[in-house]
Amino acid sequence: MTINEFMVKLAELIEIEDDLSLDSNLKDYEEFDSMAIMSLVAFIHKNFGKQFNARQLNQVDTVESIVELIGNDSFSE
Amino acid sequence: MRIRSYLPHHVLSNEELSELFPEWTPKKIEKKLGVRERRISAPDETALDMAGKACERLFDNFDRSIIDFVLLCTQSPDYFLPTSACILQDRLGLRTEIGALDFNLGCSGYVYGLSLAKGLLSASIAENVLLVVSETYSKHIHPQDKGNRSIFGDAASATLISKDMLSKIHEFALGTDGRGWNNLIIHNGAMRNRPQQKAMDWTDENGVLRNDDMLYMNGPEIFNFTIEAVPVLINQVLQKNKTSLDDIDFVIFHQANQYMLQYLRELIGVDENKFYVDMAETGNTVSATIPIALEKCLKEGRVKPGDRVLLAGFGVGYSYGATIITI
Numbered sequence: 001m002t003i004n005e006f007m008v009k010l011a012e013l014i015e016i017e018d019d020l021s022l023d024s025n026l027k028d029y030e031e032f033d034s035m036a037i038m039s040l041v042a043f044i045h046k047n048f049g050k051q052f053n054a055r056q057l058n059q060v061d062t063v064e065s066i067v068e069l070i071g072n073d074s075f076s077e
Numbered sequence: 078m079r080i081r082s083y084l085p086h087h088v089l090s091n092e093e094l095s096e097l098f099p100e101w102t103p104k105k106i107e108k109k110l111g112v113r114e115r116r117i118s119a120p121d122e123t124a125l126d127m128a129g130k131a132c133e134r135l136f137d138n139f140d141r142s143i144i145d146f147v148l149l150c151t152q153s154p155d156y157f158l159p160t161s162a163c164i165l166q167d168r169l170g171l172r173t174e175i176g177a178l179d180f181n182l183g184c185s186g187y188v189y190g191l192s193l194a195k196g197l198l199s200a201s202i203a204e205n206v207l208l209v210v211s212e213t214y215s216k217h218i219h220p221q222d223k224g225n226r227s228i229f230g231d232a233a234s235a236t237l238i239s240k241d242m243l244s245k246i247h248e249f250a251l252g253t254d255g256r257g258w259n260n261l262i263i264h265n266g267a268m269r270n271r272p273q274q275k276a277m278d279w280t281d282e283n284g285v286l287r288n289d290d291m292l293y294m295n296g297p298e299i300f301n302f303t304i305e306a307v308p309v310l311i312n313q314v315l316q317k318n319k320t321s322l323d324d325i326d327f328v329i330f331h332q333a334n335q336y337m338l339q340y341l342r343e344l345i346g347v348d349e350n351k352f353y354v355d356m357a358e359t360g361n362t363v364s365a366t367i368p369i370a371l372e373k374c375l376k377e378g379r380v381k382p383g384d385r386v387l388l389a390g391f392g393v394g395y396s397y398g399a400t401i402i403t404i
Contacts (some may be wrong), residue, residue: 030100030113034224034296035109041300042340051305052367054298
């Protein structure tokens with residue numbers, strides 16, 4: 001999955017209509033609630049085989065910070 | 078298997094929740110959680126009251142004097158003491174030469190109750206165990222906590238487990254991981270934090286309103302726990318019973334929320350046609366979801382005599398357990 005594909009999926013997951021960029025701050029969206037975080041946990045587990053604890057996820061704000069958490073090298077070019 | 082459940086009268090619909098939390102549309106709640114409405118106990122109706130009502134349904138056209146042990150699972154007792162099961166024995170007019178006890182578990186409670194009942198029957202301590210689960214999480218949820226108000230509903234359920242069923246309750250896999258004790262918790266009210274005065278609301282690092290007198294659930298962390306623990310639990314219970322998912326006719330997991338259930342189903346590889354997901358009218362009723370599901374499946378013929386059904390409960394504690402029963 002490329003970072004661009006991930007951003008499209010992420011917007012679908014959180015159910016927001018805006019196009020996300022690496023700078024988009026998810027905490028600006030009230031849709032980014034605990035249900036959205038749960039969906040994100042499942043999505044990352046399914047697609048990247050990784051799990052993050054709640055503290056790590058709480059520190060997420062921008063799209064870039066999620067990409068860094070998952071690891072840049074987990075994404076294809 | 079004789080099971081009767083009780084749901085309180087008051088219905089809390091998604092529309093009603095959406096009026097309180099406009100950003101939370103009825104469609105979104107149903108899509109994410111799989112819940113359309115949930116039942117909420119009346120202010121003066123406790124888990125013990127609801128337990129009594131479920132048992133009275135069970136005793137309709139039935140000789141209650143055969144009951145010789147009462148197991149009551151609740152985390153919302155009427156009093157610190159006495160034991161709610163003792164009050165229940167009196168209220169139901171059961172014989173006095175019987176055993177009765179409460180046990181404090183949440184979403185794993187029904188499976189643990191079956192394991193205790195099996196032990197009592199196997200040891201010939203009892204012949205007809207009344208297993209009752211009853212929960213009123215709604216009484217612990219902050220009025221502004223839209224997530225938990227959307228997920229949880231109140232309910233009670235009563236099951237008769239008789240000696241002739243002993244060969245139909247198969248092997249168990251049980252699990253406990255207390256490291257997650259503070260991810261689903263009511264901090265105040267018992268002995269560690271005695272109530273002094275009403276706790277103040279506070280806001281956590283995610284901007285979530287919290288109050289230590291009320292129920293707190295760290296949803297993402299609970300989700301992490303289930304995706305780690307439940308697939309292992311299912312493998313263990315299949316191994317202990319020397320069987321495979323192909324030989325299981327139906328699978329009923331604790332109805333936590335639809336999203337989690339579907340994810341677990343995919344992860345474990347359970348065929349959609351034999352996997353129960355139905356919490357639209359009740360929500361997550363904690364220890365009561367599994368018997369409510371069983372009662373419904375029996376009534377609708379989704380499970381038939383001779384079917385092998387895998388049951389799994391998991392949650393607060395963390396506590397988890399699974400077994401296989403033959404209907």
